[in-house]
Amino acid sequence: MNGARPKILVGDKIVDEALEMLRAEADVDVRIGIGQPELEEIIENYDALIVRSIPLVTEEVIRRGKRLKVVGRAGNGVDNIDVAAATRHGVVVVNTPDSNSFSAGEHTIALMLASARNLPQAHQTVKDGGWGRSRFMGNELYGKTVGIVGLGRIGSFVATRLKAFNMRVIAYDPYIPLERFKRFGAERMETLNDLVRQSDFITVHTPKTEETIGMIGMEQFRIAKKGVRVVNCARGGIIDEEALAWALKEGIVASAALDVFTKEPCTGNPLLEFDNVVVTPHIGATTFEAQHRVGTDLANYVLSALKGEIVPNTVNLPCLLGEEIDTMRPFLELAEYLGRLYYQLEKVPAERVELIYNGEIARKETGILTLAFLKGLLSPVMGDQVNLVNASWLAENRGIKVCERRDEVSKTGHVSLISVIFTGAGRRVEYAGTLAWDQSPRIVRVNGYQLDVVPTPYMLFVEHIDRPGVIGPFASALGEADINIAMMQVARTVKGEVALMILSVDSPVDESTLRRVRQLKGIINVKVVFM
Ligand SMILES: NC(=O)C1=CN([C@@H]2O[C@H](COP(=O)(O)OP(=O)(O)OC[C@H]3O[C@@H](n4cnc5c(N)ncnc54)[C@H](O)[C@@H]3O)[C@@H](O)[C@H]2O)C=CC1
Ligand SMILES: O=C(O)CCC(=O)C(=O)O
Numbered sequence: 001m002n003g004a005r006p007k008i009l010v011g012d013k014i015v016d017e018a019l020e021m022l023r024a025e026a027d028v029d030v031r032i033g034i035g036q037p038e039l040e041e042i043i044e045n046y047d048a049l050i051v052r053s054i055p056l057v058t059e060e061v062i063r064r065g066k067r068l069k070v071v072g073r074a075g076n077g078v079d080n081i082d083v084a085a086a087t088r089h090g091v092v093v094v095n096t097p098d099s100n101s102f103s104a105g106e107h108t109i110a111l112m113l114a115s116a117r118n119l120p121q122a123h124q125t126v127k128d129g130g131w132g133r134s135r136f137m138g139n140e141l142y143g144k145t146v147g148i149v150g151l152g153r154i155g156s157f158v159a160t161r162l163k164a165f166n167m168r169v170i171a172y173d174p175y176i177p178l179e180r181f182k183r184f185g186a187e188r189m190e191t192l193n194d195l196v197r198q199s200d201f202i203t204v205h206t207p208k209t210e211e212t213i214g215m216i217g218m219e220q221f222r223i224a225k226k227g228v229r230v231v232n233c234a235r236g237g238i239i240d241e242e243a244l245a246w247a248l249k250e251g252i253v254a255s256a257a258l259d260v261f262t263k264e265p266c267t268g269n270p271l272l273e274f275d276n277v278v279v280t281p282h283i284g285a286t287t288f289e290a291q292h293r294v295g296t297d298l299a300n301y302v303l304s305a306l307k308g309e310i311v312p313n314t315v316n317l318p319c320l321l322g323e324e325i326d327t328m329r330p331f332l333e334l335a336e337y338l339g340r341l342y343y344q345l346e347k348v349p350a351e352r353v354e355l356i357y358n359g360e361i362a363r364k365e366t367g368i369l370t371l372a373f374l375k376g377l378l379s380p381v382m383g384d385q386v387n388l389v390n391a392s393w394l395a396e397n398r399g400i401k402v403c404e405r406r407d408e409v410s411k412t413g414h415v416s417l418i419s420v421i422f423t424g425a426g427r428r429v430e431y432a433g434t435l436a437w438d439q440s441p442r443i444v445r446v447n448g449y450q451l452d453v454v455p456t457p458y459m460l461f462v463e464h465i466d467r468p469g470v471i472g473p474f475a476s477a478l479g480e481a482d483i484n485i486a487m488m489q490v491a492r493t494v495k496g497e498v499a500l501m502i503l504s505v506d507s508p509v510d511e512s513t514l515r516r517v518r519q520l521k522g523i524i525n526v527k528v529v530f531m
Contacts, residue, residue, distance in 0.1 A: 006047035006306050014074050018295030048302050059085035072302040074294045079208045090390035093315040094301040099293035100285035105157035107284040108233040111257035115278040141165040147199030150206035159184040196220045201229045208235035221247035227254045233284045236261035248274050259284045316389050318367035334433045334441035335369040337455040338420050339376025344529045351424040352401045361416035362406035449491035449500045455531045456504040463524040466492045466499040470522035481513040
């Protein structure tokens, strides 16, 4: 954050405690319900933006947010955020998917019961002075079959609660292992239509994606049991609204309970005309408990992300849990160092990069290390526009093919070793690094040379003839220029041929000293490396 207090725009209601946490470290402007044009106009002044399901964080907002580093979603669904655009612009997107699942799950069950027992209609009748009990004949959940589409956080929460109602729980989620179905007492359905055919109740709990938009549509209502009851507490449009209206008219659907709509607020939505449609204004997560968790968790994530730290629940980075972040931190540093070496030592564009994770590190989430490596690789040529979020996209854009290989068996005796092989313009270059006993990064191989070098801010990589009288004059020339050598290592592959000397110096080496040392006898080349 370069010492200055960051500026954060909060575009929707979050709890006061979260605002206080943000204000302790940043200047915060709260604009609840900010409109799209105003957001686009003022976003250039902010380092972070916090939203709920509105406003829309479009590519235009991200493009105009010249200093925007973080978009925080106080909640789970990020369908109002153009995550791909954020990734291209290096903007971190964080959310709090675990913080409101209980509330959304409980609201799903409340909706299911409310619509099965006509609660809102009965309530209104009594309030209006009426009674008329026979109009409110409903259905029990007991003994019925519920079809859960999407067995993630909320779907699984709903599954276990509905088991307690003595329901048969069937679920469709092609992206999770059978073991998860068993854990939550759900029968796995091979196809969505198998689930639809058997369900007395259908509840959807998927994210809104190309694949899930309209996934409960005409085809499904045509094969559904007559009298099926449907619930959508996930995202508007997963149950196709037009098809639902048709199925309600046809009497196929006995009732629908909806917390979410294709367009929100849902004023004028034809589904509101149906007496047997129970609606709430997207309040699945609107509980004191969920909002407290969502707000305070998000405040922590946004502040950490602004400091450049890796936080859990970064939508556009590989997922790391809290404790994994600590284990991975020194490896992230190492991977970035290995990347930084390449364009400072070589003037050949890398066309292909292969990262080999060997030993214990091969068991970890190495995707994030590859991103750190790419950030290091591109930073010397692209500056600070590169970060973990956009590094992969930028590398791909520059035509660099990146592959990863993992081998849990250590081949070199190192507990963990990261090796990188670069190929480009017919050349092959290889570096490797590890962590020392104190978890500090070490570069242990540069092409064929075996070393044990601590990366430091100013380094010189010097190839020279392996014979007496070469190193001494080099060190003296630096001394005469008042440049202190903090560390020096020499490695060779064949006696009397070429050797590599690596020096850490305490201050940058000026151009005239560089010219001088490059001309010394026996020196082949001198490359400056900034870590
Ligand atoms: N109404 C509200 O206020 C709230 C709504 N939500 C919404 O609830 C939904 C579920 O949230 P979580 O359970 O936390 O998400 P999650 O990511 O934990 O679970 C989603 C599940 O859907 C599955 N899935 C994805 N595509 C699928 C497909 N084509 N067919 C079947 N399954 C598929 C995934 O494999 C995953 O297991 C999201 O849309 C989220 O935005 C979440 C919180 C509050
Ligand atoms: O309370 C909100 O902002 C909406 C919650 C929600 O839909 C989500 O977290 O996905």
